[in-house]
Amino acid sequence: MEIDIKIISPKESETAFILTRELMEYHNALDIFTMTSQRFKTLIENHAIISCIAYADSNAVGVMNVFYKYTTFSGRKILYIEDLYAKEKYRGFGIGGKLLDKAKEIASENDCEQIELKCAAWNKNSARFYESHGMKQDKEWNIYTLDRLFF
Secondary structure (H helix, E strand, O other), X not given: OOEEEEEOOHHHHHHHHHHHHHHHHHOOOOOOXXXXXXXXXXXXXXXXXXXXXXXXXXXXXXXXXXXXEEOOOOOOEEEEEEEEEEOHXXXXXXXXXXXXXXXXXXXXXXXXXXXXXXXXXOOHHHHXXXXXXXXXXXXXXXXOOXXXXXX
């Protein structure tokens, strides 16, 4: 199986949106998934996110959506992986690893200090996958959020 990872243009945003929606379904999060296809395309057009599609023998089988944030510790970028997903029947073929390799390439080319992501606490398989690729769970920082309802 030939695997190719491609940074997409806005013209290909619908395919990336569909794969991202599949990930939300996998997380049982469709009730809070309010992204629209048009909004997703606009984010790509405005370079707010970089979206990559994994192709296996020319079939779209995975997606990774990333963006930059900055740290005031060094003033440098952090590449944040918001979504990383491979269709279930294609897991175990190296697609996730190739997507992570693409993230490393993007981070390196853009002088990023690190790559960061969140992993659902219940998703032990993904946690093991990330750790097997050299990522470490942060032991120093807890994540806090404030929902839109409160601001």
